Amino acid sequence: MLVTAEGIILSPGIVQGKVATALLTALNGAKQKGQLRTAVWPTLSLDAPKRPEWGDLASTVAMSLAASEQKAPHDIAQIIVDNLPERDRLFDRVEIMRPGFLNLTVKPALWQEVVREIAVQGQSYGRTDIGAGRRVLVEYVSANPTGPLHVGHGRGAAVGQAVVRLLNAIGYDAVGEYYINDAGRQMKLLGASVYARYQELSGRTIAFPEDGYHGSYITAVAQQIKAQLDSVAEKLNPADLEARCRSLAYEMLLGLIREDLRSFGIEIQSWFSEASLLESKAIEQALDELKARELLFHQEGAWWFRASLYGDEKDRVVKKQDGEYTYLASDIAYHHDKLRRGYDLLINVFGADHHGYVPRMQAVMQAYGHPKDRLQVVLVQLVKLLRDGVEVKMSKRTGEFITMREVIDEVGADAAKFYFLMRDSKTHLEFDLELAKQRSSDNPVYYVQYAHARICSLWRVASERGIVRPSASDVDLTVLTDPDELGLIKKVAAYPEVLQASALAFEPHRVTYYLQQLAALLHTFYNKHRILPPAGGPDADESVATEVLTPSRTAARLVLMAAVQQVIHNGLDVLGLSAPEQM
Template structure:
C-alpha cells in the first residue's frame, strides 16, 4: 500500500536533506517542495532523477546547480541507499540506487501480494461512478463497450486507492426516444398482423425491433390492434423496454461489468423531482423566464450562455432531468461524482459543472472522463454494419467473436478521449501482435515455469527464502526496476483518471519478461523444453519472443551458466513478475490465465 519501497526511501532521503539544509540556514525551503522522481533518459545516467533543485531556483533566487550541491551535501544517509549521486547542469540530481535496495522491491511485492500497487489517494472517500447509461432503445454497441471497460477500470482503480465506489447505470427511459421505440415496435407488430404500417421516419430499425414485435404478437395476439394508437404504443414500449434492459444487463454481465445501482430517468419525472429542482434553482435566483421559456442561469458559473430547462409548451428539457439527476446524486452524500461520457458530450461539461456550483459544491466535485468512438476493422478493413442491429456492430457480436478479455484490453490500450481502431482479426490472433495475448501469455509463461519447476522438485521460493545475491545481470535488475514502477503507474492512473496507463505498462513489462526468458536460462534445459511444450500444446501460431521450442534451440539462446542459487533467485523474480501482471490485469477487469 505504498508508492514503492525504493521511491519512498529516496523521497524520504531528499526530504531529510531539505529539512537539514533549512535548519542550517542554507535554504529557505518554505514551503517544503514536493519531490518527483523519474527515470533518466539513459540508463547509464542512473536509476532515478529529481528536478527538485530546479523547482527551488525561483523561490530561493539561486542557481539550481548550487541548490543541488547543497541538497547533496545534506544527504546524511546517502551512502546507505545510493551508490552514486551526480549533479548534471542545470540542476538534475541523477542517483544510482544500491543493489540491495532493488532486491527489497521483490520482498515488498511478496509481502503485499494483491495489495501491491494499492494506495491511500482516495482513502475513506465515497465515489459514484456513472458509466455506459445507454438509452434502452437498442442493443449496446461497440462504443458502449469501450465506455463500459473504461468505467469499470476507473472504479477498480479508485477502489485500489481506498475509495468506496458505487457503479451506477442511468437508464434514459423517458422522453421522445422512448416514444419512438414504442411507435417503431407497434409498426412492426401491425405489419406482422397484415396491416400496412410504416416505421416512423426517425424510428428504430434493425432485426431486434422485429424480434420485439414478434414477442408482442406471441404474448397478446391481436389484442393491441383494438387499442387506441397511443395506448398501443405505450404497451409496445413497455414490452420493448423490459426486453432491451434485460439484454443490456446480460451483455454487460458477459462483458464482466456489473452495477450496484440502476437509476431510472422516468422515476425523476414521476416523483416530481424535476419540477422540484427547477423550483429550488428559482429560490436561489438562478432561473430566468424569457420568451415564454424557463432558463437556468448557467452563465453565472462560467457556461457560455444560459440554458433552457422548460420549453414554451411546458415540457422539460433533457438538461432539466440531468440537473434533477445530479441533484439527487449530491443529496446521496458522495464525496465525488465521476461521469464517463461519450466524446460528443464535451460541450455538456461546463453546464453540469455549473450545476455543481449552483448547489454549493466546487466544480471539481464532478469529474468527467470522455470516451471517443471505436472503428471496427477486420484485417485492416472497416467492418460493415451489423445485419441484426441495422446501424451498428453490437457489443454482443464483438464478445462472441473475440471474447470479453480481448475486447476489454483493446478498449483500454489508448487514452479514452482518442479515437480507437479495433481490429477483430488481430484480437483473435495468438501472437505477439495481439496486445492482450502478449500480456496474458507472459502471466501464463511464468505460471508454467513455476508448475514445471515444482513438478521436478525445484522449489519456487519467495524472496526471503532465495539467495537474491545471485541476481547480478542488468536484465534482471531491469525487470526489478520495471516492477518497482507499478505503484507509481497506478497512482498516476488514479490521479489522471487514465486507466490506459496500466495497460501500456503491462505491455512493456510483458515485453521485458518475454525478452528475458529467451535471453536467459531460468530452469535446466530439459525443464525449459517442457515449459515450451506445455505452453504450445494448444497453439498454432508464434509465441511472444519465441525463437525455437526444443531444448537445443532454447539452450542456444542463453548466454549464462545456471546454478541452483541462480535458479532459485530467478524463480523468485519470476514469481513477482507474475504477481504484478496479475494485479494489473485485475485492475483492468481482464483475467490472468494460468494456461493459454
C-alpha cells in the same frame, strides 16, 4: 502517495518512497541549518531520466526552488546532496546535471528488496489507501434502452469499469452507476416504432413514426412480444396498446443491455431511472431550489438556467414553452440527487460528442454551491473496427451497426476490453478484429496474458523436475545483479506509481501500456536467460541460453519470476481482465 506537512508528495513505490523520504529529510535538514528558507516545499516528483546511463531516478526539486530561494538551481542541488542522509547506503551514484537536475543511481540492494516485498504483499501490491474511503460515483454507459449496445458503448463500459476499479485500488470507495433514460421523447419513439412493426406483423399497415427507430432489431422485438400482445390486443385501445408495446420493448431491451454487459464482465453496482425523477417530482424540486437562488429566469414562455454565470457559453432552457422539461432539467435533478447522496466526487464517462455538455454540468455543480471540479468528465472517442486493416462499417448479421455483443462473441471479452483500454480514451481507436484473435506477439492482449501463463508453465516444469518453489524470505536476492534481472525488478517496482497515476488521472491506458512493457521484458529475459537448470544435468544444452546457474541464482530467479507473475496478475485484475494459467 504520502503528503507531508510541507506539502511534498512521496511516491507509493517502495524504492521511490525511500528516495523521496531521503530528499525530504535533506531539505528539512538544510532548512534547519539555515541553508534553505522556503516556507512550503514544492511538490516532489521522481522520474526516470531520459537516458538510462544517467541513473535510476531524477528530481527537479532544485529547479522548483530556485525562485523562492533566489539561488541557482545547481547550488540548491548541491545543498540537497550535502544533506542527504545515509547517502552511501542508498545510492551508488548521485550526480548534479545543469541546470540543477539530481540524477540518482540506487543501490541494487534496495531494488532487490522490492522482490521480497511483492511476495509479502501479494495481491495487495500496488494498492494504497490515499483515497481514504472518499466516496466516488462513476456514471458510465447510460445508453438509451432503445436498442442494443454498440461498439462505442463497449469502449465506454471498459473505461468506466476500469476507472471504478482503479480508484478502489488506491483507497476510494467508488461505485459504478448506469443512468437509464427511460422517460421522454426517445421512449415515446421506441413505443411508436415497435407498435408500428407489431401492426405490420399483424397484417395491418400504419404510418411509421417520423424519427422512429428503423433497425431490424425493432422488428425482432415486435416479433418476440407479439404472443404476449395478441391475447389482449382486442381489449385495448390503440393508445394503450402502444403503451404496452413501449413497456415490453423497454423491459426487453434493458434486459438485453444488462445481459450484454454481464457477458463483457461488467458489473454495474447501481441503476438509476430517469422516470423516477419525474415520479418523485425531483426535477421540479431541483429547479425550485435554483429558482429560490434566482438562478432560473422566465423568458419567451420558457424557463432558463443562468449557466453563463458559471462559465458556460450561454444560458440554457430547462423547461420549454409547452411545459415539457428538457434533457438538461433531468440531468440537473439527477446530479442534484448524486450530490444529496453524499458522494465526494462525481465522474461521468461521456462519449466525445458530449464535450460541449461538460461546462453546463459543471455550472450545475457551482449553482448548488460546489466547486466545478466536484464533477470530472472522462471523454471516450469513437472506435473504428478493422478486419485485416480494412474498416468494417456494417454488421454481418443485420447489415446495420456492429453491436458490442458481436465483438465480444468474435474476439472474447478479455481481448475486447484490453483493446478498448489500450489507448487514451480521448483519442480515436482502431480495433483490428483479426489481430485481436491472433495467438502471437503482434496481439497485445495475448502477449500480456501469455507472459502470465508462461510463468505458470515454469512452475509446472519445476514441479515435474522436483524443484521446490522457493520462499522469498529464504532466498539470497543479492545474486540478482545482471542488468536484465535488475531491469525486471525496476519495472515491477514502478507498478504502484503507475497504478496510482492511472487512477488519479482516470486513464486506464497507462496500466495496459505498462503491462505490455513488463511482458516484453519478461519474454526477452525468458528467451535470453536460464531460469531452471537443464533437465539433463549441468552439461545438457536444452535452450539458447548457455549460462550456468548456481542453486542460489536459480532460487533467486524463481522468486523474481513469481514477482513478475504477481504484478501482471494484479495489473490485469485491476482492469477487470483474467490472468490465464494456460494458453
